[in-house]
Amino acid sequence: MEYILHIVIMLNIYILLVLSANLPVGLANLLSICQAAFYGIGAYFSAYFLLQWNLPFVVVALIVMCLTGLCSLVVSFASVKLKGDYFVLATLAFQMIVFTILYNWTEVTRGPYGISGIPSVKLFGIISLSGIYGYFALTTVLSLIVILLFGNLKKSPFGRVLTAIRSDELTVLSIGRNPARFKNYAFFISAAFSGLAGLLYASYISYIDPTSFTLDESIFILTALFIGGIGNIKGPVFGALVVVVLPEILRFVGLPDAMAANLRQIIYGLILVLLMYFKPQGLMGELKIKN
Template sequence: MNYLLHLLVYFDIYVIVALSLNLIVGYCGMLTLAHAGYYAIGGYTYALLALNLGWGFVPAVAVAMLVCAVLSLAVALPSWRLRGDFFVLGTLAVQALIFSAIYNWSSPDTPLGSWKNLTNGPFGITGIPRPSIFGWTPASPLSFTLFATVVAGSCGFVLWRLQRSPWGRLLLAIRDDELAARGLGKNTRFIKIQAVAIASSIVAVAGALYASHVRYLDPSSASLDEGILVLSMVIVGGLGNFKGPIVGAFVLIALPELLRFLSLPDTQAANLRLLIYGLLLVLMMHFRPNGIAGAYRVQ
């Protein structure tokens, strides 16, 4: 039972990640690899504030969102001039920068959270407290699952409302033809900054949720592998609508878990699972190029 609840929490976390990433990739047409970096920054910010300063979940997450929104300029500003492959490379550079900063921002002789040892480098941060919401702490697996579901639902509601608003329609117009949108007097640069900032601040919530669930955080949450995993979720599930990323998050969490039930030889199980997983992804992209439930194909 705990195993299923654990998976449900993971599903909630990745639904937030995938839905927020969909705002950048599916609605703005900007393929970013840096999203996992902001996910990690959100988690680290929450961890430091909760661990070192004893902050509650809500204020710590609010600061994490603000930090990610400001740092999201590293992705949004290059999008003014970079397009297509060059933009992807730019976001890859941002991802590498974030990962390097988290990995190297440590000093063994100084306490965690000091300016010299902000992240504890490759050793990560342990003992991250459970979230505390106005004095209530979801300590049991069931209560944490409910809490994570409420948080994911709230983030999903915010994104749903934004995507269905005239602002969301404007994002689609920019995605379809940015030059035509500019010709109608729309400040597409500013709107892209807004979209990336909103998506980055919302993924910070997922990072905080992850940190408070696992209670340990290391640089791997900002790795390129993680970035590709979350990108796979939105591409496999489908871009440009609300249900696609949710489907993608479900499939990419459920698929590796289902493969565990295959009777594979222990020595080769991990590699074979990866092989099958990759093959299924390739087949899915071949037969469903728009994703399972998508409305837009990334160029």
């Protein structure tokens, strides 16, 4: 039972991550490969606030989301100034710089040793949320809220402008909307919710180290997004489901652990290549990726 609950908790965290990646990548067609950097920034901020301050969950969540959102300004600045491959490279640079800082600034982040003993979050300031059941409830409620929120966001005027930017940025500019501002918002929201995922991860696992927030993790999140499908809500949720549940299914096939990890990656890679040829918008996705 606890095994299944653990999978569901990780699934909920990945739903948050993939949905927030969908906002810039799927809606506005800004291929950013630094989502894991925001996830990591969120996790490290959370570790700091949970260890040093005795704050209720909602407050910690808001602070972490705001701070992570502020870090996204660097990336959104790049998204306004740079186009196409140059933007991808800039997000890559951001990802690598964040990882290097987490890894090497040992006085603050404790580097490769990681931060252990992160306390559980406190709901309403008093009840300390502990145990797997509590986290199951919390992450499920949060991921449902976020699914609803992003569903509405997509239909809102804001979401429509983002979709319009994906189709034609110049037209958006010519009808009096400022694409730069909308990109800023999109990245802020995306980073903030990745940060929330970081908070949930850090307090649930109670130990974080930089290797959870590498470039590979960013690529993994993008893989989940593109397998599931871009642009809508069910695509990312389905993608998160695939990447979290598939390894568990493979576990029962009975392969040795070392082989299973590599085999899983090969399956993802194959799905990705085949999808890009037959259905580039992903299994459940909405629109094709445009150039």
